[in-house]
Amino acid sequence: MFEKLAICVVVLLLAATQARAETIEDKVQVCAGCHGADGKPVDKTIPTIWGQQAGYLYIQLRDFKRGDRKSDIMQPVASQFERDDMLAIAEYFAQKPWPDLGQPRAPKDVAGKALGASASVGCPACHLDHFQGDGTVPRLAGMGRDYLAKTIADFRTRARGNNPGMSDLMLATPLDDLAALVDYLAGL
Ligand code: HEC
Ligand code: HEC
Structure with missing residues (x-):
């Protein structure tokens, strides 16, 4: 009798958790x-997350939740998730193809200036030669x-304060070099 009851309770509990269990x-x-x-952000100030590096996506979700990276929009979104969800969501988007936003290639002179600045700061040491990123370092190409x-x-x-090292680097790079880098990276 007790056994039957116990099984009933377990079955009911499982049914209840299954009803609540949301898939990714x-x-x-x-x-x-x-x-x-389709992976193309609905507004130009929203980043591409399809095909982005999983390690990087996870760190951003974590930092939004913690408030280390401040965003009134992303903070409440990220706050719903625990670590396991964030890891699974990061993996889910990393598997998607990077969308082509159809942005024009930078003109030769702009590309030359960008590559010069990139070489002197050493962006490829972290973001890699084709700016495809790796692990916790984001892809920048075609963003x-x-x-x-x-x-x-x-x-x-430092309104974005979750990586002081990147802030220091950006502050050390002249504004006209950064403008050239933005055009160059968007057009890759
Ligand atoms: C209401 C609009 C909105 C929704 C919904 C939204 N996001 Fe965002 N997301 C943004 C904006 C805007 C930013 C840029 C924040 C900033 O830099 O200030 C952003 C940034 C991000 C970033 C950082 C990317 C980078 O390149 O640094 C990640 C990761 C991200 N969102 C993941 C998600 C995930 C996963 C979901 C769904 C669970 C989601 N977002 C839902 C608007 C949104
Ligand atoms: C020492 C390694 C390193 C170097 C050098 C470096 N970066 Fe980064 N960069 C990072 C890391 C790590 C992040 C992710 C920070 C975070 O977690 O928020 C990042 C983030 C970024 C982002 C934000 C991307 C996004 O989706 O929000 C941009 C843009 C960027 N870097 C541009 C550059 C440029 C341009 C250069 C060269 C002028 C450069 N970085 C040099 C390590 C580096």
Whole structure:
């Protein structure tokens, strides 16, 4: 009798948790509203997350939740998730293809200036030669132009304060070099 009852209770409990268990697809539905159902962000100041490095995506979600990277939009979104969710969501988006935003290639003189600045600062030491990123270092190639300009400006004012090293680097790089880098990276 007790055994039957215990089994009943277990079955009921499992059914209840299954009804509540959301799949990763359920959890990422909300993201499409801004980051795009096809991976192309709905606004130019919103970053591409399709095809971004998983380690980097995870750190951003963690930092938004902690408030280390301040965003009134992303903080409440990230706060719903625990570490395991964040890791799974990061992996989910990293597997997607990087979208082509159709941004123009930088003209030769701008590209030359950008590459000169990149070589003297040493961006490829971390972001790699084709700016594809790796692990916790983000891909920059083909990222939205307006987002790049905004987040670089935020590093410089430390409004984006989750990586002081990147802020120091951006502050040490002349503004005209950064403008050239933004055009160059967006067009890759
Ligand atoms: C209401 C719009 C909105 C929604 C919904 C939204 N995001 Fe964002 N997301 C943004 C904006 C805007 C930024 C840029 C924040 C900033 O830099 O100030 C951003 C930034 C990010 C970043 C940082 C990317 C980078 O290159 O630094 C990640 C990762 C991210 N969002 C993941 C997600 C995930 C995952 C979801 C769904 C669970 C989601 N976002 C839902 C608007 C949104
Ligand atoms: C010492 C390693 C290192 C060097 C050198 C470096 N970066 Fe970064 N960069 C990083 C890391 C790590 C991050 C991620 C920071 C975080 O977690 O928020 C980052 C983030 C960025 C982002 C934000 C991307 C996004 O999606 O929000 C931009 C833009 C960027 N770097 C541009 C540059 C440029 C341009 C240069 C050269 C002028 C450069 N970086 C040099 C390590 C580096």
